[in-house]
Amino acid sequence: MRHAKNQMKLYLPSLSINEGLARNAVAMFIAQINPTIEEISDIKCAVSEAVTNSIVHGYKYSQGIVYIGVKYFSDRTIVIEIKDKGCGIENIEQAMTPLFTTDTSGERSGMGFAVMQTFMDKLDVISKIGSGVRVVMTKKLK
Amino acid sequence: MEKIKCIFENKVLTVRIIGDIDHHSARGVREKIDYIIFDKKPILVLLDLSAVEFMDSSGLGLILGRYTISKDIGADFKIIRPSSNVKRILDLAGIDRLMKIEGDDNNEAC
Ligand SMILES: Nc1ncnc2c1ncn2[C@@H]1O[C@H](COP(=O)(O)OP(=O)(O)O)[C@@H](O)[C@H]1O
Ligand SMILES: [Mg+2]
Numbered sequence: 001m002r003h004a005k006n007q008m009k010l011y012l013p014s015l016s017i018n019e020g021l022a023r024n025a026v027a028m029f030i031a032q033i034n035p036t037i038e039e040i041s042d043i044k045c046a047v048s049e050a051v052t053n054s055i056v057h058g059y060k061y062s063q064g065i066v067y068i069g070v071k072y073f074s075d076r077t078i079v080i081e082i083k084d085k086g087c088g089i090e091n092i093e094q095a096m097t098p099l100f101t102t103d104t105s106g107e108r109s110g111m112g113f114a115v116m117q118t119f120m121d122k123l124d125v126i127s128k129i130g131s132g133v134r135v136v137m138t139k140k141l142k
Numbered sequence: 143m144e145k146i147k148c149i150f151e152n153k154v155l156t157v158r159i160i161g162d163i164d165h166h167s168a169r170g171v172r173e174k175i176d177y178i179i180f181d182k183k184p185i186l187v188l189l190d191l192s193a194v195e196f197m198d199s200s201g202l203g204l205i206l207g208r209y210t211i212s213k214d215i216g217a218d219f220k221i222i223r224p225s226s227n228v229k230r231i232l233d234l235a236g237i238d239r240l241m242k243i244e245g246d247d248n249n250e251a252c
Contacts, residue, residue, distance in 0.1 A: 016166035048198040052165040109202040
């Protein structure tokens, strides 16, 4: 097992005001290894998607903790893990289909997972009904 | 803090969003825009995204919702001057197949 060069852990209450804090904190951490402007923008977007999902879908606006872990390795690979202990996802494949959403307000696009998939190199979604969701995203910087 | 600035001229409503668009900020922005659209009843809505540095898929939901509302009142809807960050997420979702996207962040005017 390789050792991370540096790592950060952040636990935040599931308040929507923390979406900006989460993505900007991750961006500042990653800035240590000089990513391109485009890479930073992609990573911020992917983090924002996963954190928002935990708040909106996982905890459904009730109180909970969103766990964020970020690591980078000497080969410039970044691993970001975002976890909640919310309701979980019943059918992950369906959830990851572009445009699929369980939201009924008509204001969500169902494109969150598609964004994470496109802007990161690798996306893993692990979930058990009733015990939450773990999203692991990897990206190798130039 | 996200803000919006509106110009209403010759029945054309230009809405300029200033700041990040995420799930947290989308609600306030959406309420303000909808209020103005219903109040002014424009024939064309121009959504100016030149001052939006960050947008995630909540922004796509916001855009699609305002597009639908504009169509409902018979108004045309266009996105103008998205920054390059915003353009990439618009492209990813294929927004350009649904509505016109004009100009880019290189012709930063006002
Ligand atoms: N952390 C989560 N906990 C529970 N359900 C989730 C979580 N993340 C995603 N989902 C489910 O996956 C669906 C698709 O997510 P996404 O692609 O981000 O679209 P959107 O957030 O616009 O609905 C959501 O509508 C929701 O049903
Ligand atoms: Mg989402």
